Amino acid sequence: MSAFDRRSLLLGGATLLGGGALLSSCPKDPEPGAPATKDAGGGDDGDGDGQMSLDDVMPTLVAVCERLVPSDDLGPGVKEAGIDTYLRKALADPRMKAIKSMTQRGAVWVARAAKKEHGKWFVELDDAAKDALITRLVKGEVKPKGFTPLAFVRVLLALSLEAFLGDPRHGGNKDQVGWKFVGGITWSGRQG
Amino acid sequence: MASWDVIVIGSGAGGAPVAERLAAAGMNVLVLERGKRFTKAQFEDRDEIEWCRRDRFVPSILTDPHTRRADEAAKAMPTTDGWISSILGGGTIHMSGFFLRARPEDTKLGSRLKEQGTTGHSAVDWAVPFDDIARYYPTVEDEMGVSGIAGGKLAPLAEHPMANRAEATAKKLGLPIERTPRAILTAARPDDDRAACAYRLVCASYGCPNDARGSMLVTYLRRGEKSGKVTVWTEALVTKLEKAGPDRVSGVRVKRLDNGGVEETVTAGVVVLACGAIESARLLLLSGEGFNPGGNVGKNLWFSLYVDVNAWFPKATMPEVMTGSPFIHRSLMVGGALKADEQKTLGLDRAGMLDLLWQHDNPIHRAERLAIEGGGTLWGRALKERIKQHFTEGRSMLCEGFGESIPHAGAYVDLDPATKDQHGLPVARLTYAHHPRDRKVAEHLAKTGLAILKDMGGQNAFVRVGIGETLILQGGTTRFGDEAKDSVTSPAGLVHGLKNLYVTDGGVLPSSMTAPGTLTIVANALRVAAGIVKQAGAARP
Numbered sequence: 001m002s003a004f005d006r007r008s009l010l011l012g013g014a015t016l017l018g019g020g021a022l023l024s025s026c027p028k029d030p031e032p033g034a035p036a037t038k039d040a041g042g043g044d045d046g047d048g049d050g051q052m053s054l055d056d057v058m059p060t061l062v063a064v065c066e067r068l069v070p071s072d073d074l075g076p077g078v079k080e081a082g083i084d085t086y087l088r089k090a091l092a093d094p095r096m097k098a099i100k101s102m103t104q105r106g107a108v109w110v111a112r113a114a115k116k117e118h119g120k121w122f123v124e125l126d127d128a129a130k131d132a133l134i135t136r137l138v139k140g141e142v143k144p145k146g147f148t149p150l151a152f153v154r155v156l157l158a159l160s161l162e163a164f165l166g167d168p169r170h171g172g173n174k175d176q177v178g179w180k181f182v183g184g185i186t187w188s189g190r191q192g
Numbered sequence: 193m194a195s196w197d198v199i200v201i202g203s204g205a206g207g208a209p210v211a212e213r214l215a216a217a218g219m220n221v222l223v224l225e226r227g228k229r230f231t232k233a234q235f236e237d238r239d240e241i242e243w244c245r246r247d248r249f250v251p252s253i254l255t256d257p258h259t260r261r262a263d264e265a266a267k268a269m270p271t272t273d274g275w276i277s278s279i280l281g282g283g284t285i286h287m288s289g290f291f292l293r294a295r296p297e298d299t300k301l302g303s304r305l306k307e308q309g310t311t312g313h314s315a316v317d318w319a320v321p322f323d324d325i326a327r328y329y330p331t332v333e334d335e336m337g338v339s340g341i342a343g344g345k346l347a348p349l350a351e352h353p354m355a356n357r358a359e360a361t362a363k364k365l366g367l368p369i370e371r372t373p374r375a376i377l378t379a380a381r382p383d384d385d386r387a388a389c390a391y392r393l394v395c396a397s398y399g400c401p402n403d404a405r406g407s408m409l410v411t412y413l414r415r416g417e418k419s420g421k422v423t424v425w426t427e428a429l430v431t432k433l434e435k436a437g438p439d440r441v442s443g444v445r446v447k448r449l450d451n452g453g454v455e456e457t458v459t460a461g462v463v464v465l466a467c468g469a470i471e472s473a474r475l476l477l478l479s480g481e482g483f484n485p486g487g488n489v490g491k492n493l494w495f496s497l498y499v500d501v502n503a504w505f506p507k508a509t510m511p512e513v514m515t516g517s518p519f520i521h522r523s524l525m526v527g528g529a530l531k532a533d534e535q536k537t538l539g540l541d542r543a544g545m546l547d548l549l550w551q552h553d554n555p556i557h558r559a560e561r562l563a564i565e566g567g568g569t570l571w572g573r574a575l576k577e578r579i580k581q582h583f584t585e586g587r588s589m590l591c592e593g594f595g596e597s598i599p600h601a602g603a604y605v606d607l608d609p610a611t612k613d614q615h616g617l618p619v620a621r622l623t624y625a626h627h628p629r630d631r632k633v634a635e636h637l638a639k640t641g642l643a644i645l646k647d648m649g650g651q652n653a654f655v656r657v658g659i660g661e662t663l664i665l666q667g668g669t670t671r672f673g674d675e676a677k678d679s680v681t682s683p684a685g686l687v688h689g690l691k692n693l694y695v696t697d698g699g700v701l702p703s704s705m706t707a708p709g710t711l712t713i714v715a716n717a718l719r720v721a722a723g724i725v726k727q728a729g730a731a732r733p
């Protein structure tokens with residue numbers, strides 16, 4: 001954000017994200033080839049060949065996010081920050097409708113790809129196998145229908161960073177773990 | 193059906209000053225603003241997710257998009273581009289408040305381009321003499337509280353020690369440098385109920401909880417409402433201008449969003465349009481026959497040219513970077529002047545200005561940028577390592593460039609034939625491409641920015657935005673001129689052919705200037721207001 005830029009990188013900063021589906025991408029124009037979504041409340045965001053609710057895909061989304069900002073020798077990651085609670089709240093926001101259906105499609109694909117390849121669901125894979133699959137999504141080595149793999153990863157990355165470094169009122173950054181990780185500054189109001 | 197002396201549509205930089213002045217002259221003024229009113233207490237908040245990442249300041253892309261395309265052959269896609277702000281006070285609520293004066297040469301773009309043999313543009317010289325606007329600069333600076341002006345009343349804001357380094361670099365490179373004037377108070381103004389700046393960690397892109405930043409809400413609107421002569425309706429969306437006869441408007445249709453969307457007609461003797469360059473053009477086009485006399489509404493759109501260069505300043509070699517004032521406050525090459533040899537090699541008479549500032553401290557924003565900078569996607573342990581290092585081992589500085597962007601036939605706003613907003617009204621469609629001259633200006637700004645940051649000791653300097661547009665610095669769409677054939681409004685601010693419809697937002701300024709132009713929008717609004725008062729006085733028996 002420059003002094004004159006009110007937007008976040010993922011809120012339409014097309015140049016910064018190569019024009020992928022961003023946090024505010026428009027539902028009228030889903031990813032090429034995506035099935036039309038009818039949802040208002042999230043019940044019917046299926047990927048065309050399976051009705052998956054947010055509850056169904058949540059473990060997979062959480063597992064991907066936990067690899068994007070992992071808990072490791074450097075310190076806590078989104079797991080400690082409360083990614084599960086954060087994602088549930090964030091994706092329930094009507095403004096996130098398009099994002100929600102895209103992440104649902106992506107999660108279904110990821111879960112199935114793992115099953116096909118390893119005979120296990122994504123959440124059951126070891127870290128190395130999870131990372132290998134994410135790497136293929138990032139590199140565009142896979143061609144899923146209904147969503148752009150890089151955009152899917154970047155949107156989850158954005159949501160993970162929100163869960164890690166956002167105001168705790170949204171359900172993430174539990175006990176300010178993220179803010180502590182970057183030096184212990186409190187960014188919410190009233191410090192001025 | 194209520195009737196007023198004056199209706200002002202839009203409460204931002206172009207609208208609020210007019211409301212205050214006309215009220216001071218005794219008129220009953222109604223301000224209609226589509227956004228909500230926020231309080232000082234709400235501006236305490238620094239919730240990055242809500243304010244900066246979820247469209248709090250602008251209407252949602254899901255319900256009120258604009259659309260945008262690069263040229264006529266491309267499909268226009270939904271975007272939030274082109275919205276400045278939709279809140280009482282407009283874009284001034286969360287602006288940075290870099291308040292620079294325009295230069296006389298900025299207003300002579302037409303003849304300057306002619307002299308240089310530049311073609312393929314629609315630039316003109318301003319029909320309003322520069323001095324007629326510039327004489328209001330001191331008034332605006334005083335009334336809004338601009339600090340850091342050489343010889344000005346308000347002391348400058350405290351500055352980061354890197355300002356000294358910037359001075360030394362500028363001297364070495366032979367570049368003019370000056371303190372950046374800011375619409376931020378350094379001393380309290382109890383009469384206006386405004387406190388001085390408290391130097392918060394993050395400032396721009398949020399409201400100011402001290403009322404130190406000179407938004408319209410704490411300056412002209414506050415004074416206007418205090419006088420009892422300005423009434424403000426928020427969540428009041430104007431959907432149409434209505435005519436009383438061939439050369440007069442009677443009032444407006446307004447949708448009360450705070451009252452279930454009930455529509456009513458409000459009438460007034462004078463209507464002032466100030467919705468921002470894009471939305472004012474849209475409203476004129478939505479209003480039908482008689483509101484686009486010369487067919488020029490929406491044409492000649494400009495966005496200030498934008499360039500962004502970054503570098504890393506490690507604390508290991510420069511411990512001072514981690515503390516001190518959040519503001520560096522230095523601008524270089526203000527006025528856009530070029531050295532004679534540069535003019536020759538570049539084939540340009542002027543370029544633009546550069547300013548120095550620390551990267552915005554919003555933490556998600558900073559981390560996100562680290563994840564995708566350079567076009568890749570960093571994640572996992574490598575990303576965490578980078579985040580930790582960048583937050584604790586130094587700081588990123590930006591050198592931002594602002595330049596003239598040239599109006600031409602490929603840059604305009606019209607109504608999108610295919611996309612409607614939540615109220616069923618066609619949205620504004622932006623068609624925007626840069627004129628070839630813009631590239632030369634941008635290249636020069638980027639090259640100079642790199643040299644500055646490197647000389648200051650910055651590491652890994654890189655051009656993040658080689659050429660872009662500052663979408664919130666917009667104009668041209670209702671530009672003033674002497675004749676309807678190449679303009680929309682008269683020098684007095686009236687829509688050609690109409691006797692009581694004025695436009696006072698950024699849209700009336702015919703070219704983008706070499707610096708951010710909000711100070712000029714306010715000055716011009718005061719100029720037009722003085723004309724309206726004079727006119728009313730003359731009409732009185």
Ligand SMILES: Cc1cc2nc3c(=O)[nH]c(=O)nc-3n(C[C@H](O)[C@H](O)[C@H](O)COP(=O)(O)OP(=O)(O)OC[C@H]3O[C@@H](n4cnc5c(N)ncnc54)[C@H](O)[C@@H]3O)c2cc1C
Nearest residue numbers: 202204205206226278282283287288289290430697698710
């Ligand atoms: C983050 C940020 C930083 C900025 N920093 C600077 C800076 O440092 N220096 C600088 O010079 N400029 C800066 N600006 C730009 C500045 O805010 C604009 O130039 C200025 O506000 C434009 O004034 P305006 O009157 O044309 O439009 P606005 O201020 O946007 O006002 C238009 C108003 O009209 C309302 N409106 C629109 N349509 C309707 C309708 N149909 N009915 C009722 N109301 C309507 C809108 O909601 C809005 O409140 C910044 C802007 C932003 C967003």
Ligand code: SF4
Nearest residue numbers: 389390391392395400
């Ligand atoms: S830094 Fe100063 S001007 Fe900015 S929000 Fe804080 S008090 Fe207001």
